[in-house]
Amino acid sequence: MVKERSMMSHPPISQSYNNDLTDLQSSYRTTYRMLQKVQETAVTRGDKELINGMISDVQYAIEWMRTGICPGNRRGIERRAAYQREKLMDPSQMQTYIEQQHRLTPASVITEHQRDQLEHALSQLSSRERECYELHYGMCYSFQEIASLLALKKGTVQYYLQTAQKKINAVM
Template sequence: MHWVDKLILEYEQGRRELKKMYKNADGKAEKKEINSMIGDMTFSIEWMKNGTQPDMYLGIDKKGAYQKDHFDNMDMFPSLDVIPERRLTEEEKQAIFLKLIKLTARERQCFIMREGYLWKLEDIADELEISKPAVHKTLERAKRKLSLAETA
């Protein structure tokens, strides 16, 4: 997992915790402060996911700019070699890269663990600390985005 993907997941967890704090907050001033923090976290998460400042409509959109260098070295996917003696060409690696950047961080994690490393759904669920049905749904979404078979 790339450092930005980890950071996004940490920020999303922090935002969930802030939302719980907001529900349990007593005073109006406390709720206002927590709500401000939630807004800042949401802004940061959106910026990290898109690679551009949120709510900006001018300039070039470089979607996922911070996540792109993670796939520069496609040799990190040894099981993507179709035949053990054969290595992926640069064109094949580029084609895979262009498909994978269409996925969210979670979809990319699940997809690579399942299709690249051939992990079982249970193992992926344990690693990501989510339920097995959540892994299954995430894989279905990823495959739909990649125009692959409907089932995981």
């Protein structure tokens, strides 16, 4: 009973996040309106350029917060509704694969040192190599599925995975 009361006194994290996001969006909209007013009174060309840049930045942030998608990305994976298929993952999810390769501790246990090693190894990969590596070893996608998802050839996916594995082996 005591637990129920204490839990009821704090809003769920998602509700708190939504409230904070709403406040942030409101703040950006207010800033946008203020910048528009300042833009009207700007005298020098330099001031106008600076204010236009600020307005553009604020509009970009507002759009990103509104949609949850990085504005302006119209190529590659962005064009293929990645945000609908994308799954966030922690480097520790790669632990199972690393364990098989290097015979580490049981899959249910990962030390802080191992987590740091894994994060460092993954940081050495290019964004495309890491994307292929995580999809294949972290989410068990086949080469063909990754190729379709990223609009690549199957052989290109294999190449990225081989290169990624070499880099990881060099670091680990």
